[in-house]
Amino acid sequence: xxxxxxxxxxxxxxxxxxxxxxxxxxxxxxxxxxxxxxxxxxxxxxxxxxxxxxxxxxxxxxxxxxxxxxxxxxxxxxxxxxxxxxxxxxxxxxxxxxxxxxxxxxxxxxxxxxxxxxxxxxxxxxxxxxxxxxxxxxxxxxxxxxxxxxxxxxxxxxxxxxxxxxxxxxxxxxxxxxxxxxxxxxxxxxxxxxxxxxxxxxxxxxxxxxxxxxxxxxxxxxxxxxxxxxxxxxxxxxxxxxxxxxxxxxxxxxxxxxxxxxxxxxxxxxxxxxxxxxxxxxxxxxxxxxxxxxxxxx
Numbered sequence: 001x002x003x004x005x006x007x008x009x010x011x012x013x014x015x016x017x018x019x020x021x022x023x024x025x026x027x028x029x030x031x032x033x034x035x036x037x038x039x040x041x042x043x044x045x046x047x048x049x050x051x052x053x054x055x056x057x058x059x060x061x062x063x064x065x066x067x068x069x070x071x072x073x074x075x076x077x078x079x080x081x082x083x084x085x086x087x088x089x090x091x092x093x094x095x096x097x098x099x100x101x102x103x104x105x106x107x108x109x110x111x112x113x114x115x116x117x118x119x120x121x122x123x124x125x126x127x128x129x130x131x132x133x134x135x136x137x138x139x140x141x142x143x144x145x146x147x148x149x150x151x152x153x154x155x156x157x158x159x160x161x162x163x164x165x166x167x168x169x170x171x172x173x174x175x176x177x178x179x180x181x182x183x184x185x186x187x188x189x190x191x192x193x194x195x196x197x198x199x200x201x202x203x204x205x206x207x208x209x210x211x212x213x214x215x216x217x218x219x220x221x222x223x224x225x226x227x228x229x230x231x232x233x234x235x236x237x238x239x240x241x242x243x244x245x246x247x248x249x250x251x252x253x254x255x256x257x258x259x260x261x262x263x264x265x266x267x268x269x270x271x272x273x274x275x276x277x278x279x280x281x282x283x284x285x286x287x288x289x290x291x292x293x294x295x296x297x298x
Contacts, residue, residue, distance in 0.1 A: 006030060006158040010054060010061035010086055012076055014038070014045035015225075017092045017118065018067025019130035022050035024163040027132045033058055048130060060084055063155050066091040069225055070232040074102045081109050088155040090116040094179060095232035096143045096172040104145075114156040115143040117175065118165055136164035143172045177236045184233055185240030187218045187226060194219035 007030060011022040014036040022032045022045065032051030036042040042053055064086035066076050070093040077089055089112055093099055096115050103113060118140045140160045144153055160167045170178070194216040197205055230237055247269060254265045 006062050006155065006162060008059075008061045008063075009033070009051075009159070010035065010058075010064045010080075011051065011067060012036070012064065012080065013067035013092075014041040014050070015067060016129045016134075017120075018065065019045045019048060019050050020120075020132065020134040021065050021067060021092065021118075021159075021163060023048065023130060023132035024135065025159070026051055028162040030162065033061065045130075050130070054085075061086040062088065063159050064089045065159065066093075069093070069228040070095045070099060071228050073099050074106050074108065077103060077113060078106050078108050081112065087112065088152045089113045090142075090156050090159065092116065092118055093232075094183070094229045096141075096175045098232050100143060100145070100172045110145050110147060111149055112152055113145075114148060114152050115172065116156060116160075117141045117143075117179075118160075118163070120165075133164065135160075138165050139168045140165035141175050142167060142169050143175055144169065176233050180233055180236035180240050184230055184237045185244070187221065188230065188237065188241060189244060190216050190218040 009022075009025050009030050010033045011018045011025075012035045014022075014034055018034075018036075022034060026032045026049060033054040034042055034045050034051045035054045036045070045051070046053060064080055066073055066080070066089065068076055068091075073091045073093050077091070080086065080089060089109075091099070093115075094117055096117060100115050103115075104110060118135050118138060120134050120138045140163070142153070142156055142160075157167055197208075197216075251266060251269060254262050
């Protein structure tokens with residue numbers, strides 16, 4: 001199947017991610033149906049032009065996109081497959097290893113399911129941030145099973161192409177380690193830092209510069225969707241936090257000791273941070289993740 005032959009889609013979950021997928025597909029000429037257990041969420045997505053409400057009279061969709069929190073994906077997938085709502089199924093959840101394992105244990109049809117994750121931020125209950133261009137130029141990870149047939153992969157690839165994203169295949173555990181390093185761990189760090197200011201005076205906060213606001217910006221995400229994602233990626237996220245906690249604990253000890261070597265020891269950590277910041281900026285210019293230099297850790 002090619003992008004030109006993906007004619008129908010069903011999007012289950014009308015949060016930011018689901019509505020954005022639906023808007024992109026509708027804009028590409030795909031006939032999109034929408035499902036959500038919240039009637040208001042469904043009505044708002046329809047009003048935005050993301051598609052029409054699903055009815056039992058609709059034939060099976062070419063692809064079903066499950067855009068729910070990670071904890072609901074397998075239940076929704078099993079129910080949708082049992083009802084024959086589509087030919088190929090995928091999801092947008094920000095974790096993959098637990099979902100992939102649970103889908104297999106639940107007895108879902110793995111030949112018709114291609115686990116996925118568009119790397120464009122987590123879903124959210126509202127649709128205020130929904131945008132047809134949300135995924136343009138962004139990586140969209142697929143985590144196929146060893147038994148996934150070519151036709152299912154081609155259908156998922158068609159979805160990605162119509163959304164303007166770039167396909168990247170990863171094993172589920174690799175995806176989760178990457179997500180922990182680049183998104184989940186940093187989000188918790190930003191939240192922890194931001195808690196310092198929750199009850200601070202306006203006079204004090206008015207002295208903050210943009211660098212601090214940029215550092216804590218991820219903490220503005222909706223707590224419930226984020227809590228669900230983090231719990232589904234507990235091990236990799238905990239590993240990231242343990243490493244960061246160790247570095248900060250060592251820095252605090254150096255400062256308390258007040259030794260003459262403190263400036264040098266702190267400079268080592270600061271230099272490593274400078275190199276990391278430079279690497280992130282360099283990566284911004286890469287066309288695809290495959291352009292990057294490979295190292296010995298994710």
